[in-house]
Amino acid sequence: MSIWFENFDKIECSIQKVKQSFNNYGEHYVGVISLMPGLTSVEVIEEGIDFVTIKTNEGLMRRTNISKTIDDESVIVEFDEEYQAGRMINVKSHSLDEFTVSGEKVKHRTVLSEVKAPGFMGFFYRTFGKSSIGNSLLKSYKTFLEG
Numbered sequence: 001m002s003i004w005f006e007n008f009d010k011i012e013c014s015i016q017k018v019k020q021s022f023n024n025y026g027e028h029y030v031g032v033i034s035l036m037p038g039l040t041s042v043e044v045i046e047e048g049i050d051f052v053t054i055k056t057n058e059g060l061m062r063r064t065n066i067s068k069t070i071d072d073e074s075v076i077v078e079f080d081e082e083y084q085a086g087r088m089i090n091v092k093s094h095s096l097d098e099f100t101v102s103g104e105k106v107k108h109r110t111v112l113s114e115v116k117a118p119g120f121m122g123f124f125y126r127t128f129g130k131s132s133i134g135n136s137l138l139k140s141y142k143t144f145l146e147g
Contacts, residue, residue, distance in 0.1 A: 003112075004112045004114075006112075008107055013106055030042050045060075050066045051064040077096070080095075108142070115130075
C-alpha cells in the first residue's frame with residue numbers, strides 16, 4: 001500500500017456520535033465534504049448499501065466499496081474513491097478513517113493511499129495537494145463531529 005497522506009487529530013465527541021454519524025453515508029459525507037475549503041455546493045446524487053456518489057461545485061465524487069468495522073471503542077471505515085474535477089483532474093484513491101476512544105475524546109486517524117492522478121494536472125495534485133487536502137479533511141471531520 002502506497003501511503004500518500006497519514007495524520008491524526010483529537011475530536012471532542014463520543015465514539016457513539018461517530019457510530020451514529022456513519023448510519024447514513026450520504027448525510028455523513030455531505031456534512032464532512034461541505035466543510036472542505038472551496039466547496040460551495042455538495043449534494044448526494046446516488047447512494048446504496050456500500051457506495052455514495054456526491055456532486056460538488058468542483059466535480060463528481062464516487063465512494064465505493066465502503067466498509068465499516070465497529071466495536072465498543074472504535075470505528076474503522078474504508079472506501080475507494082474516484083474524484084473527477086472537470087476534464088483536467090481524475091483521481092483514484094483508497095481511504096481509511098479510524099476513530100478510537102482516547103480518554104474523553106476520540107482519536108481520528110486518516111490514511112489516504114494508492115493515489116493515482118494521471119496527466120499534467122494530476123502531477124500537481126499528487127505532488128502538492130496531499131498536505132492541504134489531508135489536513136483539510138481532518139479539520140472537516142473535527143468540525144462536523146464536534147458540531
